[in-house]
Amino acid sequence: MxxxxxxxxxxxxxxxxxxxxxxxxxxxxxxxxxxxxxxxxxxxxxxxxxxxxxxxxxxxxxxxxxxxxxxxxxxxxxxxxxxxxxxxxxxxxxxxxxxxxxxxxxxxxxxxxxxxxxxxxxxxxxxxxxxxxxxxxxxPVATLAWRMLDAMEREFDVEAALLTGRLHAVVALGQDAASDYADIVTAAEKLPPQPGRETLLAEARSEHCYYTTVHRIAQSTLALLERESTDESAALLQIDADIASADFRAVDASELRGHRASLAAVNEAADRPWLHIDEGRVRIVYGFGILHPHGREGNEDLVALREGLDRRREEGGGLGALRIDKVLRSLTLSDAWQGSDSLGRGYRGSILHLEDLLLEGAAHEDGREVLQVIHGRVQFSELGNHAVVFTIDLDGAAAYEVAQAINLATPVFGDLSEIPGMLHLRPASAPHTTISRLADVVSDILDDLREVLHESRGIPDADAISARAGSFGVIVTVEAASRDLGGECTPLTSARELVELWGAQPLLHPLPGGASGVADWTMYELGAVEHFDLLHLNDGLLSANANVSLLTSFRSPDYAVSEIEDFLEFAHSMHGMYQAWQSTVRTHAERIAGLLERVDDQLRIADAAIEADDHRAQEEAVERIGDLVRMTERAELTLQSFVQSKQAIMLFIESPTIVASPALRIDLSTVLRSNRYDLLRDGFERAVRDVLGTRLQPLLEVCHRRIASLQESRQAARERRTERMAQVLGVILAVVGLSGLVQVAQAGFDLRGDITWWFLWAILALTVVLGATMLLPSLQRGRRRERSRRSRRRPGREDAP
Known part of the structure; x- marks a missing residue:
């Protein structure tokens, strides 16, 4: 000390x-x-x-x-x-x-x-x-400072509870945090004045007031939502007074305003009719795609996956923390999907059933209450739209309970491993296992699927699964609902009535990431909600936004609702498929870009060889450029083959033959439109155009022109060398001819002695003159042609690949 x-x-x-x-x-x-x-x-x-x-x-x-x-x-x-x-x-x-x-x-x-x-x-x-x-x-003051640092763990607990949307947890943990700071304030007030004490005391008082206020807001909001109270106006006035009297930091004050707004929204709606779900379910869809190596068919991977997962099940293994209960070799689809085209294509695949997940409440002496049972499965499709799907049944659920179920989908759902005493998510077969959130279950499942694919392919380093972080879809299906007025429920007779009731907000608004209040769903604005009509349902209603779809019909048989529900799941799973396609296009684009960079390097080497008049270096550069261009063209053809196969799938998805009747085709098109399928398709096609369209072809044309130019230069050099050789041979023949003439003259005139040497020197002089006369003009013409070619063919900025 x-x-x-x-x-x-x-x-x-x-x-x-x-x-x-x-x-x-x-x-x-x-x-x-x-x-x-x-x-x-x-x-x-x-x-x-x-x-x-x-x-x-x-x-x-x-x-x-x-x-x-x-x-x-x-x-x-x-x-x-x-x-x-x-x-x-x-x-x-x-x-x-x-x-x-x-x-x-x-x-x-x-x-x-x-x-x-x-x-x-x-x-x-x-x-x-x-x-x-x-x-x-x-x-003593330092001891309290360390206690105040430790109290931040209770603050983290409160935020984790807020991110779950479970107000019971927020109430309990908010009280724990307020109690911690109350103890610190009491202890600090008993200490004599000393440096740092006043700062510490001010900080502890502020945090105590903050978490006391959060606790009171959550408590009052929960009382209203559970119909234990009908008016919390007095609590609101007290909360306002507490906020006004405290000297909060700006960020804390803004957070408290958000929490207070949630309470005020619920209090104002206390006398209005509320939505109550009598029968329905929530499906949470996490789409993913499988990246197939070139030359490997997608169905090969699906067969390998099914066989590998079947072996895991027999050996008692699972996916992530969940046991594999059953592997089905076909999709359990309704007759609506019994369409097929002339090529025999259809919506087919296989299903993997996983054990249930249990979400349990706070621990008590007599155990934990099971708050929700979550059914899980993994669905594989021959089209490529694979998905991990969780289903939560709604039976007599109040509006806030539906909001809690929907909130399970978000990747920033509170980490339940931080607050195990309040909420516990676990596999049904493992009471002591703690799972942090649903999104982490999906991550673990995809990791194990990667492992199975790696084992079947023998390519351990290549990522076999593509899934966009934070991407999910929620489908809320309501088959029976009531109007709750002051605790008295009256059944609804029309689906259109549902959207007019207070409490429908989480069914109609996109699920955001994070928490802006103790019940921020109560403040959702619904002006941008779009509704779609369906032919297949009687008095049906489909509403959709960025990640939540609401399907409601009170006058249609269950099988008809299930068919549209399957359509919605199909549409939400498209996001994973297109993510995988986009990833493949990006991989091809990066490979082609790398090849073109290497081509550019070789062109620079070829230019340097031309300047240095190094014919061997030119030949080597041209050969390497040719190889690289051929590799680039093969990569382009591979990408085009991939794109064409995916365009065939896109055409099938949009064709009438994928479903059993024209009316169902219209409803499927409506569901795809509600899920912004056109944006997925357009984004993929735009990416393909960017790679194969306006950029790649001109670059390849430039490469071909440069190769032709270099080859022409090499051909011209060879021709010049041949011409020079012919000229040298002509001089040699001329010399031979003169030698013969001298021999004739010697024999005819009987020339001997010094005169013979004079003839020899004359012949040599004449040979030099003739050779120079023939070679010099040729060399000058060759140099002029070479300079002309260099100036004319030196690549400008516009020719650079």
């Missing part, structure tokens, strides 16, 4: 409040650690340790972690576990440093919290620091 009796106190700004500037605290701590090391104090941070701690205790480092920019070889959790305890122990030996460090860490964690809904890393930082501080005796 440090001795603060005679030590000079840090400046007031060094005791950092959350959301305040903490530069002074950071600078003071840095100087204190450096001075401690200079004094040779045992346990002081080394220069290397302080440098690392200075890096990880900055918002820049946390931002890099949130954006995945931090080096992968430095595991963030390991860095925190290794270096934070050293900083805490070192601070204990410096007067006031432990208090300053605790408040600074709270400030930093609060800033990092704003970057992500994921609490894993910030919980690690809090736990490591607090656990180390508890190992030794601290100054």
């Amino acid at each position: 440090e001795n603060t009796a005679e030590a000079p106190a840090p400046p007031t700004e060094a005791f950092a409040l959350a959301d305040a500037d903490a530069d002074t605290a950071r600078s003071w701590l840095s100087a204190a650690f450096a001075a401690q090391r200079a004094e040779g104090v045992s346990g002081a941070l080394s220069a290397a340790q302080q440098q690392t701690i200075a890096r990880i205790l900055t918002l820049d480092w946390w931002q890099a972690i949130a954006s995945d920019d931090e080096r992968k070889d430095d595991d963030p959790a390991n860095l925190l576990a290794e270096f934070l305890p050293a900083a805490v122990r070192s601070a204990e030996c410096i007067p006031f440093a432990s208090l300053v460090l605790a408040l600074y860490l709270r400030n930093l964690v609060n800033e990092a919290w704003a970057l992500s809904w994921d609490h894993t890393l910030i919980r690690t930082a809090v736990r490591r620091a607090v656990a180390t501080a508890r190992e030794s005796e601290q100054d």
